[in-house]
Amino acid sequence: MLFKKLVKQKLCEPNVVMYNTMIKGLCKFSNNVTAVALLRLMEQTNCKPSIVTYNTIIDSLCKDKLIDDAFKLFKEMLFEKGILPNVITYTSLIRGLCNLGRWDEASKLLKEMEDDNISPDVQTFSVLVDAFCKEGKVEEAEAVINIMIERGKVPNIVTYNSLIDGYCLRGEMIKAREIFDSMTLRGLAPSVVTYSSLLNGYCKNLNIEKAVQMFHEMSGKGLKPNVVTYNTMIQGFFLVGRCVAARRLFDEMYAQGQIPNECTYRIVLEGFCKNRQVEEALSLFHLVGDGKLNSDIAVYNILINGAGKYGKVDIAKNLFHDLIDKGLQPDVHTYTVMISGFCQEGLLGEAKLLFLKMDESGCPPDDVTYCVLLQGYLKNRHYDDVEMLLQEMDDRGYSLDASTLSLFIDDIAAGLLDRSMLKLLGKLVPKELLNDPSLCD
């Protein structure tokens, strides 16, 4: 690295800001290893890492879900270097914990920061609001907002955008719209993100007309729809089966200067597949040809799934071989959709072979893979391996999903299962399904 060389030859004496800027650049591309290497380099010079240096790397680690590494650095900073954390350090760590669903630790850390006399600021509260909303816990999010107001902090546009998402997730669109309108009353102008969030809510709740209305309204307000807005809208059209409108918007993006990204591409391919237009998806896939977009395992997973679902298992198989020839690594989704395709066609032998290959390839089946294969066996009245699979699931600590369980219940009712199987089944029913009335009729 040129930078390192210059430093060693003392041709350049970087100051803390220069180091921090370099580290920020590395972190932007998730190059945490090099960022830490640079931190170590700083330690050998007169220019010691500062709180900014640590915060930058800790935040990047948290974003990449490397929370344990983040805490290691946090402790090193505190106990070895004697640098005290500030509100930014705590906010990053709390967000990292929330993103992983580690709520107890997050709330412990929040308490710890208050004990250290560091008060949470608007951004800290917003992190909590966002975390609750992503789980649909809008009551809790509203409670956090009330606490922040009590403490004299003013919720900002980001806080409300999260709240809109929360209500959209719950399908409470009237409430979402109310929040949107209340922002204007508070003197906060909805941004492209705000519009896109509400638009996404309308799309997900199948109110495409309202979504289209928002799309036009934002342009009228001088806000330019960006790639995310287009992606959301395209997905919305596909969701209600309006493939032509979706495709038209996809073609229109370029004209508006919004270049489709890999996310757009996946949305379009999946949209066609889900609407039984696998040929359309495949023709776009072939049109795009070899390149970055088609070197994405997720793209193959979508197409294999689409082909497998609609009786084109040969195409699915070809795609599977194609991706391996390209040097791509099948992941647990790839195997699962391929197995599902085989099961769909009653090709249980091929399904089983592939299933067995997973552990060998270092990609063990997950709970979904087991459920897919079990469903294949049950639907084809092929009970030989069912008990063995159930036993393996129990060993691995997996449980059954609702749709697989209901197939089992049908077979129990028909008297097709023996006692030992029933006992095993009982162990694999997840707690949250035990009182599900839809499974008892």
Added chain:
DNA sequence: TTAGGGTTAG
């Protein structure tokens, strides 16, 4: 020079 929001496979 350090932290927050919207789209993304079974």
